[in-house]
Amino acid sequence: MHMFGIRDLRERSGELTKAAESGHLCVFTKRDRPFMVGIPFSETLxxxxxxxxxxxxxxxxxxxxxxxxxxxxxxxxxxxxxxxxxxxxxxxxxxxxxxxxxxxxxx
Structure with missing residues (x-):
């Protein structure tokens, strides 16, 4: 599982895209607290x-x-x-x- 801060959505979008393409879940944090989960789009979904x-x-x-x-x-x-x-x-x-x-x- 990958962790990204809210600022990373803009600054590390390439890493986020690669993580999603690899099928990894991503947890997004705001002020070091989890607030959102990113789930890769798939047939199972x-x-x-x-x-x-x-x-x-x-x-x-x-x-x-x-x-x-x-x-x-x-x-x-x-x-x-x-x-x-x-x-x-x-x-x-x-x-x-x-x-x-x-x-x-x-x-």
Missing amino acids: LKEGVHTNLATHLYEQGILSPAKAARLAQCSLEEFIQKLGHLGITLIDYDTEELDEELSNLG
Whole structure:
């Protein structure tokens, strides 16, 4: 997530544009206090709406847990997990060592 002050809207518009094009959320501050969130325009935003789009971004960045993201998306955890699946976003992200360890614990 990128942070920009209100003055940065004018002075750093190129960085803001690059952040949005890269799919990053931006938080805008005024007197060092957050006052606005910039959400990149995407197909997910069009299809799912602002709540789901914001929840998905914050979940992908590790800021929200699946349960908290589901609440933000205004749906049940099960529905949110299904939305993640439809968007191709994995719910469980193990590295190779963690996966091997989990699999060895099963047997």
